[in-house]
Amino acid sequence: MSGGNSLAGRVRRIGRGFAVTAAVGTAAGAAATVYGLWEKNQFVLREETLPILPAGFGPFRVLHVSDIHFVPSQRRKAEWLASLAELKPDLVVNTGDNLSHASAVDPLLAALRPLMEFPGVFVPGSNDYFGPRFKNPASYFLGPSSQRKDQQKLDWPRLRSGFGMAGWVDLTNRCQSLVLKGLRFDFSGVDDPHLGLERYAGWPRGTRGRDNDPHLRVAVAHAPYQRVLDHFTEDGADLLLAGHTHGGQICLPGYGALVANCDLPTWRAKGLNNWDSNGRTTPVNVSGGIGTSRFAPVRIACRPEAVLLTLTSRT
Structure with a gap:
């Protein structure tokens, strides 16, 4: 042979x-x-229009930023964040995961300083409390990520203080009303659902019996778990803003996200969609996020984004 x-x-x-x-x-x-x-450095602005304001109000511009995951050396990201102030938003909503390094607080506050000239509200994510750690990227396919007890603690109190001193409102398991451009905005926010820390504060008590006055109810959370979306939808939210998913971060062109890192369906991992629960419907904007963990600094078919929501009158 x-x-x-x-x-x-x-x-x-x-x-x-x-x-x-x-x-x-x-x-x-x-x-x-x-x-x-x-x-990961090809930053884009996604623009959406949503007719949810009471008659006679608007337009109102909401800039939604999320999942910045800042590292001190990220000059391009810092410059882009600062440039967002040129949009002159009426409100900035920050849905958490601002940090990815123990030394990132001061440079992040410097990058966001131009945006902090505008009214804002914020909630934290897990990567405001704890630093990221290296993990096998394939582990995300096994379900939502978990936090270890030996995680590096980040200086969230100082970051929260920096936001607060600039006038941004902390909505961590809190509610508060703000009058913006003549309209009452009722905000309700929660601590990070990914860590199971959410506690619902309801809507501001001073608004009870005043539902006939023009107002808008806005819910804010970091991670868009279904239980959170259900709660706020059934509780009468007019708009819900969240992040956490990174839009899938590594997506297939023409298909989209493979994972959402929570129990949200992957086709909802980024974008503006309606959420239905118990006969009620709430528009939900899930930001694809601006950054990544410093241990997984790549994005594929999922460019980093901020979102500019233009709210207009219902009629």
Whole structure:
């Protein structure tokens, strides 16, 4: 039997086939990584229009920022964040996960200083309390990520103080009303549902019996778990803003997100959609986020975004 048809020959051919396949796979993986490193800095502004204001009010511009995951060396991100002030929003809503490094508080506050000239509200995410850690990216396919007890603590109190000193309102398990452009906004926010810290404060008590006055109810959370969306929808929210998902972060073109890192359906991992619960409907905007964990600094088919929501009159 000739060498070409022998068992040894077939084994050699199969081995060469595996080697070629492995080489192609390695090259493709390297190319995807290079592209992902590039895309993570291709910041975009998603714009949406939503007719939910009472008659006679609007337009009203809400800038929604989320999941900045700031690292001190991120100059391009800092410049882009500062440039968002040129939009001159009527309100800034920050839905958490601002940090990705223990030394990021001061440079992040500096980057956000131009935006903090405008009214704002905020809630924290898990990566405001704890630093990220390295993990196998494939673990996200096993379900929502979990927090370890030995996580590095971040200086959330100082970041929260910086936001507060600028006039932004802390909605961590709190509610508060603000009058903006002549309209009463009733806000209700929760601590991070991803950590199971949410406690519902309801709507501001001073608004009871005043539902006939023009107002808008806005709910704010970091992680859009279904239990949170159900609660706020059934409690009469007119709008809900959340982040956390990173829009999937690594998506398939033409398909979208593969994971949402919570129990939200993956097709809802980014964008403006209606949420229905117990006969009520609330529009929910899930931000695709601005950053990534510093241990997974890539985005594929999911560019980092801020969202400008233009609210207009219902009629």
